[in-house]
Amino acid sequence: MIKLEEALEIIEKSVKKTMSTESIGLLNSRGRILAADIYSDMDFPSFDKSAMDGYAIKQQDIEKELEPIEFIPAGKMPEKKVESGQCSKIMTGAMLPAGSDMVVKVEDTQLIDGKVKVVNLKSKGNVLFRGEDIKSGNVVLHKYQKLTSVHTGIMASVGMLNPEVFKKPVLSVLSTGSELVLPEEKPLPPQIRNSNSTQLQSLAYECGAEVSFVSQIEDDEEKILANVKTALEKSDIVVLTGGASFGDLDFSQKVFESLNAKIQFTTLAIQPGKPCLFATIGDKFLFGLSGNPVSSFVQFQLLVKPLIKKLSAIMEEEIKFKLPITKEMKRKRAERNLFFPVFINNEMAVQPVEYHGSAHLNAYQNANAMASFSIGKDVLQKGELVDVRPI
Helix, strand or coil, X not given: CECHHHHHHHHHHHCCCCCCEEECCHHHCCCCEECCCEECCCCECCCCEECCCEEEECHHXXXXXXXXXXXXXXXXXXXXXXXXXEEEEECCCCXXXXXXXXXXXXXXXXXXXXXXXXXXXCCCCCEECCCCCXXXXXXXXXXXXXXXXXXXXXXXXXXXXXXXXXXXXXXXXXXXXXXXXXXXXXXXXXCXXXXXXXXXXXXXXXXXXXXXXXXXXXXXXXXXXXXXXXXXXXXXXXXXXXXXXXXXXXXXXXHHHHCCCEEEEEEECEECCCEEEEEXXXXXXXXXXXXXXXXXXXXXXXXXXXXXXXXXXCCCCCCCEEEEECCCEECCCCCCEEEXXXXXXCCXXXXXXXXXXXXXXXXXXXXXXXXXXXXCCCEXXXXXXXXXXXX
């Protein structure tokens, strides 16, 4: 049995390269990871322009009464040069006319007998000069940036319509167990619905992966082996649920070994989720997770999610907090790291939710985070700072 930190180190070291890259359409790029820097193809602004509605003037004429010679809305090329004693009425975003070097906002002026008089002689320049924000050739987005809607707007502004991004890792999800029936079927004793498959697919999508192959398999070693072989052909990561322990009908490790996969670890010092297999075969990754829905959820969050991020070239660090817990909690045994569902309230305190153990998936519907007892600790005092991971 190894600690979580050791398991994460093994997983990280097993990744020899990130996913390959592809070009995608700009509107489909949100949430993807940039595989190359994005450069500006022009200056921003691309011309000297007004930051205010007002009058374009020569700064040396600020105390004079000025003759308006032109109206310049945004998008119109100025037609007249501003000479001494003249000004042009200008709108926000419009190009500054030749001869002018500042814009007086309309609130700082008065119109007297058709002439413009500046009434605030301390008026600012109100001009955005060419290249003031970005120069042509500057990097506007860096490689490894996770793209948001803001970034798609930035790329559109520099004409980047098909950015190069890292491909998404592809998962297969195989649920094993003769007791399982499909979610659309009503189980009869001793059957249970297969919720793991749906849950793990959803988690994969949330993490930015794709799912290519899903299968529900009875407890039959040969059938499990055949399905794993198919999954390996279709995906980068194969996730099995059920069969990760050492009972008569737990076949995950035997199947992995029959494929000559390298078994990296088999048990983990976490609760729930002690039986947990991780193996590699070439550049493929195999997980054998618990059949209990909470256990597999916790195992996926702690182990599979970091692998997906590593393969996807996601550089952002996992968010973890130390927050005060709202009530005392005790446990009898402390040899494993215990993870349990909690709710982070508006006061940034941790409220444990009612939780009955590794089959109690419904407990997580009211949770927005997982908190943990560290190994060797059997009591959490009210107000004590605990490790918390948002989910």
